[in-house]
Amino acid sequence: MALCLRRAVSLARCRYSTQTDVSTSTLPKPRIDYRDISENVVYKSHNAFNRKAPISVGAVQDIDRLYRARRELSNTLNSKRHAQSLMGERIRQAGKDVQAKNLALEEAKALKVDVLQLGNQLSGIEDKLLSLALAVPNDTHPLAPLGPESAALELSTHGPDPIPSSPSRDHVSIAHALDLLDLESGATTTGSSWYYLVNEAALLEMALTNYGLSVAIKHGFTPVTTPDVVRSDIAKRCGFHPRDHATDPPVAQMYHLSGSADPSSSSHPELVLAGTAEIPLAGMFANKVFEVKQLPRKVVGLGRAFRAEAGARGADTRGLYRVHQFTKLELFAVTEAHKSEELMEELREVQVEIFDGLGFPFRVLDMPSEELGASAYRKYDMEAWMPGRGSWGEISSTSNCTDYQARRLHIRYRPNPPPSSDPEPPSSQSSGLPFAHTLNGTAVAVPRLIVALLENGARFNETGDVVGLNLPSVLKPFWLGNNGRRNIVQWT
Amino acid sequence: MALRLRRAVSLARRSGRCRYSTQADVSTSTLSKPRIDYRDISENVVYKSHNAFNRKAPIPVGAVQDIDRLYRARRELSNTLNSKRHAQSLMGERIRQAGKDVQAKNLALEEAKALKADVLQLGNQLSGIEDKLLSLALAVPNDTHPLAPLGPESAALELSTHGPDPIPSSPSRDHVSIAHALDLLDLESGATTTGSSWYYLVNEAALLEMALTNYGLSVAIKHGFTPVTTPDVVRSDIAKRCGFHPRDHATDPPVAQMYHLSGSADPSSSSHPELVLAGTAEIPLAGMFANKVFDVKQLPRKVVGLGRAFRAEAGARGADTRGLYRVHQFTKLELFAVTEAHKSEELMEELREIQVEIFDGLGLPFRVLDMPSEELGASAYRKYDMEAWMPGRGSWGEISSTSNCTDYQARRLHIRYRPNPPPSSDSEPPSPQSSGLPFAHTLNGTAVAVPRLIVALLENGARFNETGDVVGLSLPSVLKPFWLGNGRRNIVQWTRLHDALSQDSV
Numbered sequence: 001m002a003l004c005l006r007r008a009v010s011l012a013r014c015r016y017s018t019q020t021d022v023s024t025s026t027l028p029k030p031r032i033d034y035r036d037i038s039e040n041v042v043y044k045s046h047n048a049f050n051r052k053a054p055i056s057v058g059a060v061q062d063i064d065r066l067y068r069a070r071r072e073l074s075n076t077l078n079s080k081r082h083a084q085s086l087m088g089e090r091i092r093q094a095g096k097d098v099q100a101k102n103l104a105l106e107e108a109k110a111l112k113v114d115v116l117q118l119g120n121q122l123s124g125i126e127d128k129l130l131s132l133a134l135a136v137p138n139d140t141h142p143l144a145p146l147g148p149e150s151a152a153l154e155l156s157t158h159g160p161d162p163i164p165s166s167p168s169r170d171h172v173s174i175a176h177a178l179d180l181l182d183l184e185s186g187a188t189t190t191g192s193s194w195y196y197l198v199n200e201a202a203l204l205e206m207a208l209t210n211y212g213l214s215v216a217i218k219h220g221f222t223p224v225t226t227p228d229v230v231r232s233d234i235a236k237r238c239g240f241h242p243r244d245h246a247t248d249p250p251v252a253q254m255y256h257l258s259g260s261a262d263p264s265s266s267s268h269p270e271l272v273l274a275g276t277a278e279i280p281l282a283g284m285f286a287n288k289v290f291e292v293k294q295l296p297r298k299v300v301g302l303g304r305a306f307r308a309e310a311g312a313r314g315a316d317t318r319g320l321y322r323v324h325q326f327t328k329l330e331l332f333a334v335t336e337a338h339k340s341e342e343l344m345e346e347l348r349e350v351q352v353e354i355f356d357g358l359g360f361p362f363r364v365l366d367m368p369s370e371e372l373g374a375s376a377y378r379k380y381d382m383e384a385w386m387p388g389r390g391s392w393g394e395i396s397s398t399s400n401c402t403d404y405q406a407r408r409l410h411i412r413y414r415p416n417p418p419p420s421s422d423p424e425p426p427s428s429q430s431s432g433l434p435f436a437h438t439l440n441g442t443a444v445a446v447p448r449l450i451v452a453l454l455e456n457g458a459r460f461n462e463t464g465d466v467v468g469l470n471l472p473s474v475l476k477p478f479w480l481g482n483n484g485r486r487n488i489v490q491w492t
Numbered sequence: 493m494a495l496r497l498r499r500a501v502s503l504a505r506r507s508g509r510c511r512y513s514t515q516a517d518v519s520t521s522t523l524s525k526p527r528i529d530y531r532d533i534s535e536n537v538v539y540k541s542h543n544a545f546n547r548k549a550p551i552p553v554g555a556v557q558d559i560d561r562l563y564r565a566r567r568e569l570s571n572t573l574n575s576k577r578h579a580q581s582l583m584g585e586r587i588r589q590a591g592k593d594v595q596a597k598n599l600a601l602e603e604a605k606a607l608k609a610d611v612l613q614l615g616n617q618l619s620g621i622e623d624k625l626l627s628l629a630l631a632v633p634n635d636t637h638p639l640a641p642l643g644p645e646s647a648a649l650e651l652s653t654h655g656p657d658p659i660p661s662s663p664s665r666d667h668v669s670i671a672h673a674l675d676l677l678d679l680e681s682g683a684t685t686t687g688s689s690w691y692y693l694v695n696e697a698a699l700l701e702m703a704l705t706n707y708g709l710s711v712a713i714k715h716g717f718t719p720v721t722t723p724d725v726v727r728s729d730i731a732k733r734c735g736f737h738p739r740d741h742a743t744d745p746p747v748a749q750m751y752h753l754s755g756s757a758d759p760s761s762s763s764h765p766e767l768v769l770a771g772t773a774e775i776p777l778a779g780m781f782a783n784k785v786f787d788v789k790q791l792p793r794k795v796v797g798l799g800r801a802f803r804a805e806a807g808a809r810g811a812d813t814r815g816l817y818r819v820h821q822f823t824k825l826e827l828f829a830v831t832e833a834h835k836s837e838e839l840m841e842e843l844r845e846i847q848v849e850i851f852d853g854l855g856l857p858f859r860v861l862d863m864p865s866e867e868l869g870a871s872a873y874r875k876y877d878m879e880a881w882m883p884g885r886g887s888w889g890e891i892s893s894t895s896n897c898t899d900y901q902a903r904r905l906h907i908r909y910r911p912n913p914p915p916s917s918d919s920e921p922p923s924p925q926s927s928g929l930p931f932a933h934t935l936n937g938t939a940v941a942v943p944r945l946i947v948a949l950l951e952n953g954a955r956f957n958e959t960g961d962v963v964g965l966s967l968p969s970v971l972k973p974f975w976l977g978n979g980r981r982n983i984v985q986w987t988r989l990h991d992a993l994s995q996d997s998v
Contacts (some may be wrong), residue, residue, distance in 0.1 A: 182780060186723060188523070189730050189779030190767065194723045196780060202719040202798070206709065210702060212977050223698040223976070227690045227821055228724075228800065229751070234685050255725070257769075258754030271686065273753075273769075283685030284678060284692060302698070302723065304800065327724055344771070393960060480706065483713045 027286055030237065030408040032133040033434070034067040039111065044136060050146055050369040053137040066129045073125060080224050084111045105363065138404040141378035145368035152365040152381070158352060159361040165390035168464060169184040171454040172319035175201065177466045178488060181320065181453075193309065193323050200469065200489060203454065203480050205327055205446045209302060210478035212329045212354055212444035216300035221331060226280035226303035229257065232270035234283045237408035239375030239401070240275060252308050257370070277303030278440040281332035286409040289433060292416050296335035296343055300443060303328060320447040321393065329382070329444040334411060337403065340437035343380075344400045345440040348380055352397050354443060357474035359492060360456045361385040362395065373406040380441075384448070388455035395448045396440030406435040459490070501879040507537050519565035523782055524903040526733065528629040529929070530563040543636055546865040551631040559632070562889045563626045570623065580607045608908035633862075634900040641864040648861040649879070655857040655988045656846060659952065661886035664960060667950040670884070671697065673962045674983060676950075677816065689805065689819050693946070696965065696984060699976050700949065701823055701942045705798060706974035708825045708940035711850050713794035715842070717827060722776040722799035725753065728766040733904035735871030735897070736771060748804050773799030774936040778830035782905040785929060788912050792839055796939060799824060816943040817889065825940040830907060833899065838876075843937040844876055850939060853970035855987065856948050857881040858891065858934035871900040880944070884951035891944045894937030901977035902931040955985065 026309070033064040037044050037060060040174035045060040080317045087108040096102035145151045168172075175181035178202035186194035197205055213223055235254065255273040273278055281301045288477070290297070316322040331350065335343050348364065355362050367379040383392035411434040468488035471479075476491050533540050533556060541556040559764040583604040590597035626662045641647045663669075671677035676697035682690035693701055709719055731750065749767040770776055778796045788791070805813070827846065831839050844860065851858050864873040872895035879888035902908070908929040953966040964983035972986050 124642050139788070182720075185780040185782075187725050189776050190723050191727075192763070194725065196723070196776070196797075197721040199718060203723045206706060206719075206720050210974075210976065214703065217976060217979055220980070222695060223702075223978070224678075224702050225698050225823070227686050227692065229690065229802070229821065230685050231687075252755065256754045258752045259748060269687070280685050280692070284681040286681075286684050301692075302702075306725070325725065327721070361576075373894075411621070461956040480710050480713060482719075483716060485716075 007333060010468060027233070027410060028238070030134060032130065032136075032407060032408070034063065034070075034129060037133060037136060038064040038067040043139075045342060047140055047369075048137055051137045051140065052370050053135070053374065055132075055135040055137075059132050063129060063132050063136070066125055066132070068452035070122065070125045070129060073118060073122050074358070077122060078116065080111055080114050080118060083220065084108070084115060087111065100250045134408075137372070137374045138377050138402060140369055140372060141261055141400075143366065144372070144378055145215075145366060147368045148370045149368065150373070151368035153368075155366050155380070157363040158356055158363070159359060159385075162361045162385040163387050165387045167388070168244045168460070168466075169388035169455045169458060169460065170319075171386075171388050171451045174227060174454045174458045174466050175319070177427040178469070183319070191324075193317050194325065195320065195323060197446075198484060201450060202473075203482065204354055204450055204475075206480060207475040207478040208444050208446055208449055209327060209329055211475055213300060215354050215357075215480075216298070216350060216443055217331070219298075219346070221350075222297045222298045224281070224301045226274070226277045226301045228274050228280075228304045228306065229271050230274045230279050231285065232256070234286070234409075235272055235274070235279050237286075238279050238405050239280050239373060239408075240279065241374075252310060255306050255308055272304035274303060275307050276305045277301040277330040277438075278332060278361075279329055281330060281440070282405055284409045284434075285334050285438070288411055290334070290411075290413040290436065292336060292413055295413060295436070296333050296339065297333070298333045301330050301332060303330065305445075320451050321389065323447055327444075327446040328442065330442045331398075331439075331443050333439045334406075334436045335439070336413060336415070337434055337437050340400050340402060340439060343437075343439055344378065344380070344398065344440070347398050347439060351382060351398065351441055351443065355382060355384070355395065357472060358453065359472040359474075360452045362452075363392065367397075375399065375401040377402040377404070382454040384456075384479055386455045389451070393448060393451065395445060395452060396442040399439065401438045402441070403437055405438045409438045457492075493803045494938055500899075521989065523729070523733070523906060525626060526630060528626065528632075528903060528907070530559065530566075530625060530629060533629060533632060533983040534560040534563040539635075539848075540632060543865075543957075546631055546635045547868055548637065548866050549631070549633040549870065551628075555628050555631065559625060560630050562628070566618065566625060569614060569618050573611065573618060573696070576607055576611050576614060576822060580604070580611060583607065587882060609642055630904075631963045633868070633870045634873050636865055636868060637896075639862065640861060640868070640874055643864045644761070644866045645864065647864040648867070649864075651862050651876070652848075652861040654852055654859070655855060655881075657858040659882035659883050664956070664962075665886050665951045665954060666815075666882035667882075667947045670950045670954045670962050671815070674965070678763065681816070687820075689813050690821065691819060693942075695978055697946060700946055700967075700971070701972040702907065702976060703974040704940050704942055704945055705823060707853070707971055708850055709796060709798070710974075711828060711846060711853075712825070712939055715794075715846050717794045717796035717846075720777070720780070720795045720797045722770070722773045722797045724770050724800045724802065725767050725777075726770045726775050726779065728752070728768045730782070730905075731768055731770070731775050733762060733782075733902075734775050734778050734901050735869060736775065736869075747807060751802050751804055751914050753960055759939040769802035770799060771803050772801045772936075773797040773824055773826040777826060777936070778901055778905055778934060781830050781907045781934070783931075784907055786830070786909040788832060788909055789931070791834065791909060792829050794827070794829045797828060799826065801941075814946050816957045817885065819943055823940075825937065827894075827935075827939050829935045830902075830932045831935070832909060832911065833930055833933050836896050836898060839933075840874065840876070840894065840934055843894050843935060847894065847937060847939065849877060851878060851891065853968060854945065854949065855968040856891075856952055861886065863893075868895075871895065871897040873898040873900070880948040880952075882948055882951045885947070886940045889946060889947065890942060892938040892940060894935070896933065896935050898933045901934045907932045907934065953987075 041060050041064045048055055048060060087104060090104045091101060091108065094104050138212040145153045180197065180199055182196040182198055185196055217223055226302045241253065254275050257271040280303060281299055285297065304325055306325050309322055309324060312322050331347055333343050362382055362384040365381045365383065367381050372379050378400045380398045381394055382396035384395045386393045413436050414433055454469060456470065459468040461467045461469055468490060470490050470492045531716050537556050546554060547841065561966055583600060586600045587597060641649045676694055678692040678694055691762055713719055737749065745963060750771050753767040776799060798819055802821050805818055805820060808818050813970055825841055829839050858878055858880040861877045861879065863877050868875050874896045876894045877890055878892040880891045882889045909932050910929055949964065954962045955964040955966055957963045963971045964985060966985050966987045969986040969988055
């Protein structure tokens with residue numbers, strides 16, 4: 001497998017000092033396409049509104065205005081600089097003509113002041129432009145439904161017919177009856193919505209991750225284990241907001257590590273616990289330029305997702321449905337721009353294969369505009385039927401982020417040169433290279449799948465007590481077994 | 493499998509109606525103060541002092557004597573207080589008996605008032621002494637096994653060696669070079685995404701993490717350990733009760749060994765207890781047994797927990813922090829056990845056997861060391877470390893550590909058991925008071941520390957071609973049943989035990 005193109009330092013001779021590698025790990029500012037915004041103000045404004053993006057009214061028009069002002073200012077600055085460059089010659093040519101010389105020196109001084117002032121103005125405009133543009137959400141796929149979560153479009157359903165909902169199928173009851181889940185110790189050790197998986201539930205975590213990995217690997221995804229701590233900056237560039245500023249006071253969605261919250265200190269960048277392996281996986285591709293033949297890059301990453309879930313209430317936070325930490329296997333891909341829609345369908349196929357094998361009823365939804373967040377151009381969610389909860393519950397989410405993350409993380413590629421009689425030398429400037437498209441999707445979110453498997457697969461005796469579990473036989477090759485201390489699993 | 497005995501609320505009646513509110517479950521999760529055996533310290537001042545010195549425990553000189561002094565003062569004070577209270581209880585009668593005798597009545601009232609002031613004052617003094625006692629006693633390290641060697645790390649005693657003869661050390665066997673040549677490790681992206689000593693395992697290294705954890709789990713399960721997955725965030729208080737110090741106060745300024753979560757560092761706020769990232773799954777595993785009383789027939793409790801270990805590793809320098817040897821996060825499979833006091837030494841040998849079986853299967857040269865007094869930390873009574881030969885590093889490197897913490901953690905986490913009543917003709921009813929029940933003994937040991945084993949496997953198992961380039965890996969066949977396979981290339985050869993030597997001939 002060809003190593004992806006890396007920076008100047010040859011990897012074979014890489015040594016990593018114990019100092020924080022600041023210089024290689026601070027990314028340049030995101031490269032937003034201001035012209036695209038300026039030329040599509042109406043679309044971008046409506047799109048931001050439809051997506052309920054947290055940007056101010058008129059922000060898109062401001063970007064257009066600032067973009068054009070910047071262009072003018074930039075032109076003015078350039079002509080002033082050009083005039084400045086001619087001053088040296090004029091001063092020389094003035095020779096002994098003191099009056100002419102003084103005039104020239106005055107002009108040069110004035111030009112210098114102008115250039116400085118214009119430079120500052122330009123800098124200020126660029127900062128403002130970037131700040132506004134970063135808040136503009138990605139475009140939306142024309143086929144994505146419009147509206148809130150309820151407007152989602154069911155694309156397909158899979159698996160057996162959903163069995164009737166029933167409180168006896170509540171996964172918490174089943175888990176307690178079979179000694180599979182310890183929420184009480186989680187509360188003692190850490191707090192509410194923290195937990196231990198015990199016995200067959202722990203075996204299920206192993207089997208599900210191994211199974212999901214094997215399917216993804218079969219489809220050409222490179223297996224990777226990810227760090228669970230990431231720079232807050234990287235999370236933001238992926239489109240995540242560590243704090244939900246819509247609330248007052250702002251509510252933390254991610255856990256921050258203390259002693260790391262000094263953003264001005266480059267030696268102690270702000271660190272957070274990753275809310276999804278999507279973030280460290282995206283980080284693997286930051287600041288890279290790929291050859292087309294190296295694309296698509298497809299990785300499947302095993303990580304833990306940490307979520308503060310502030311504000312979550314009710315039935316969701318009971319049991320395993322919404323917890324603060326869980327193991328998640330994530331698909332991530334980098335591809336040429338025109339191939340991302342095709343790759344999204346491939347991710348969907350991989351996930352459908354994984355869940356088909358698990359044998360519970362599930363459906364694929366095309367998510368509507370208000371559910372797309374900041375980064376997704378299009379999003380498919382998958383939901384499993386959970387008879388104990390009496391509803392469909394999300395088990396997977398897949399997004400095509402097009403160039404939203406790539407522009408912020410600087411992920412580019414060298415397209416194939418167009419066929420032409422006089423071959424142009426490939427542009428060595430990376431600034432002109434197109435941005436790649438990135439995609440991500442959940443392969444396995446362990447607790448959600450455990451909820452679905454327990455609620456669909458619990459076996460009861462005549463008196464209505466739960467006595468065992470029916471589990472899908474795709475997991476059997478990955479089943480470690482409980483040493484014969486008990487045998488509650490039947491394979492279906 | 494019988495559910496272990498839990499606190500007052502019966503689990504069977506709660507199942508189906510368990511509700512966990514979104515509020516921090518403070519009342520059930522705040523543990524009472526640790527129960528240190530002050531009398532034991534008081535009766536063994538010389539031993540405890542010498543022991544603390546031998547272990548280089550961070551307690552002030554004379555602290556043990558202070559404990560003895562305070563313990564005896566507390567006892568006297570307690571006696572005085574009790575007699576004053578007794579006198580107080582008699583005052584009511586005396587006042588009544590004074591009847592219409594105003595002078596006698598006033599005298600009695602005066603006395604009662606004086607007694608009340610005394611009782612209050614003595615009560616405060618006693619409280620102050622108890623706080624001081626606890627604070628000093630918590631810093632006293634566990635006792636030390638008589639056979640544990642005395643001294644620093646270099647005094648460790650080699651108990652046994654296993655596996656093939658160590659191959660000669662060689663820079664070409666450096667695991668970082670091998671990993672880069674085979675595209676197994678991404679440290680550069682780790683630096684970009686997080687910082688130095690953060691990393692991604694890629695390709696066969698990722699498969700090795702899966703295979704090693706599955707393999708380790710299967711061995712532990714076979715030996716009767718219950719599989720468990722653990723939370724990686726724990727209350728700082730729980731970590732301290734296990735014997736871990738989130739900050740190393742020996743340095744100036746104190747250096748954080750654990751990562752703290754911000755917004756949680758207000759110790760006075762019970763609704764936002766201080767949270768840290770666990771430095772080892774030992775901590776959340778110990779937390780599973782906190783505040784519990786077991787019946788003897790429920791012991792030993794043996795669990796094997798899969799978790800991530802997060803370590804700030806502040807102050808670590810040099811070759812250690814290069815590559816995978818000392819990193820900030822790694823996956824670790826941990827054995828943990830709770831047992832009756834007189835059975836802990838036997839159980840330590842059982843843990844050792846399991847670990848030897850795991851590492852024997854991996855075909856690595858390794859040795860078992862009885863760790864000396866200065867390496868025992870706060871909680872261990874005895875500690876065995878295991879080290880694998882790492883030819884790229886040119887030294888033995890720790891792959892496992894096992895401790896018998898006797899009652900050190902149990903006293904702090906309140907883990908007790910009801911011993912079998914002694915055989916007796918007049919059967920005594922079992923004491924319902926848990927305050928008199930003995931504390932259990934806890935043990936812990938590393939089953940699989942993923943990066944250390946990857947270092948050992950890469951450095952011992954790399955295969956080279958004639959020109960000295962690394963072209964593949966020989967891996968132990970015990971991992972094959974757990975190998976997911978990479979489909980796109982085949983760089984792995986499976987070897988039986990002791991085949992590694994012959995593979996090294998090129």
